Amino acid sequence: MDTTQRTEQQRSADRRRRELLEAADRVVLRDGPQASMNAIAAEAGITKPILYRHFGDKGGLYAALAKRHTDALLASLRAALDAPAERRERVEATLDTYLAAIEARPQVYRFLMHPSDGAPGEQGFDVGKHSAPVLRRMGEELAQVIEERLDLGPGTQQLARVWGHGLVGMMHAAGDWWLGERPCSRAELVRSLADLLWGRLAAAGDKVGGPGF
Amino acid sequence: MDTTQRTEQQRSADRRRRELLEAADRVVLRDGPQASMNAIAAEAGITKPILYRHFGDKGGLYAALAKRHTDALLASLRAALDAPAERRERVEATLDTYLAAIEARPQVYRFLMHPSDGAPGEQGFDVGKHSAPVLRRMGEELAQVIEERLDLGPGTQQLARVWGHGLVGMMHAAGDWWLGERPCSRAELVRSLADLLWGRLAAAGDKVGGPGF
């Protein structure tokens, strides 16, 4: 049997892989998302082909890198979502958790969501195959929670998925804008968004003397 | 004075620029967003340096290209938003207009929103500096409409902006997911999203026998 051998070597390989990932993380967080494979290899103290043997191609390395951060983010969101509290409180806590995360580590956020930003040159990571999945995963997880928790009558499942993706998109877009312009405090943003979800758009009155009719 | 000369030559330059843009449009819509400058130049029947003289760099060409489509999309959204109807009807009409647009021309949509998709190689357009602006512009315009039309008491302006960006993000994310999976009809999606905005999330009852407490 070669189990011992295999596990031993595999263990070594996994350790190497983790080291490489950490080096890549450092470079990406320092140089922005347009970090080149050469630069990452240099940071890790090795040369390109090893990177390619471990991760296949640049997309593979990106995916591995993104998965770590995404998993961490999703875990904290799950925690906020599963907290024993009223629904509005849970919604606000989840929004706040997300916003706190992107506020605390904007570089990570920009890497996950806008992986082609940064300096000219623009051989950055691809976005469509990976940054979308981040939002998709959040949307699907949220959909699952909604479906588990809420009684929406017939068509619950489909409604939950629409809402999951829609809510995640709302959170993401508002957070992205907020992170760039900082027009208000995090708490205000959370309250504004929760108000929107609590039907304040529908309930608001028309402006008197407005344009048109 | 050189006004006559300048206007004449400038007119010619503008015509050329428009022709180049149309060629670029054809290529991008055919080859996807990873269209190379060489390919675009070839489609236009010329060589690269002319493209660079007209648009500066690849980002400039992308921006010019994106502006055309974005302007068109925004115009149709404005129309739906300004229609003389009840608020919920207007909201649904706007959602439907957006979804109909991305459904009718998914290639344009993918180019605007996910400009780095497509085949391997991945020297595609950059996304952070341009695709975000598309959503930002929509968010700001929507915020303006909300602020003009709705009476939200003190803090209206800030609330309108938060909602504008949040709503656009919701629409975008849901649309993106829907376009990929087609889990339901357009009308159903519109209704589900409008329901969400009309507070149905807040009003829904807890599921009996749910997990936890």
Next chain:
DNA sequence: AGACTCGTGTTACCGCTAGTAACACACGTT
């Protein structure tokens, strides 16, 4: 012990990309 495998590492290369001189032609203006 010796052959064998397997992961680690290298150098040197390919094809492609964005972007840039340097040069040449044509045209309307002065």
Next chain:
DNA sequence: AACGTGTGTTACTAGCGGTAACACGAGTCT
């Protein structure tokens, strides 16, 4: 006739992602 300006070319650079081809070292099987 001289000029400026827009149009067009060829030929090139620098860098990227990605890939052979080869070499070393350590544990394993016979």
